[in-house]
């Protein structure tokens with residue numbers, strides 16, 4: 416399967432999916448750590464992909480998403496945003512709402 420198809424499948428099959436560096440338990444970058452903590456605080460199960468272990472996705476997702484960096488949170492097939500957006504939405508309560516809608 417080519418990388419774009421793999422990405423599309425992941426996003427379709429997982430209502431909440433976080434593309435990040437490392438894992439929520441062992442994040443490998445401060446941005447990914449903060450983002451995964453905000454998502455975890457919403458209390459709903461979510462999928463994640465460690466892009467450090469998936470260099471093809473690291474290379475292709477930014478083009479597909481039209482978003483240059485990681486982490487990236489996707490909910491219901493749509494890009495929500497990166498770390499700054501997740502933290503802002505966590506602070507104003509919108510992150511839980513979006514995640515609850517998944």
Ligand SMILES: N[C@@H](CCC(=O)N[C@@H](CS)C(=O)NCC(=O)O)C(=O)O
Nearest residue numbers: 444446483484485486497498499500
């Ligand atoms: N301001 C960004 C911070 C994230 C960021 O700058 N990520 C960088 C460093 S971890 C990145 O993903 N660079 C591309 C790469 O490492 O593939 C956000 O809101 O998500």
Ligand code: FES
Nearest residue numbers: 436443444445446
């Ligand atoms: S890995 Fe260096 S800032 Fe994320």
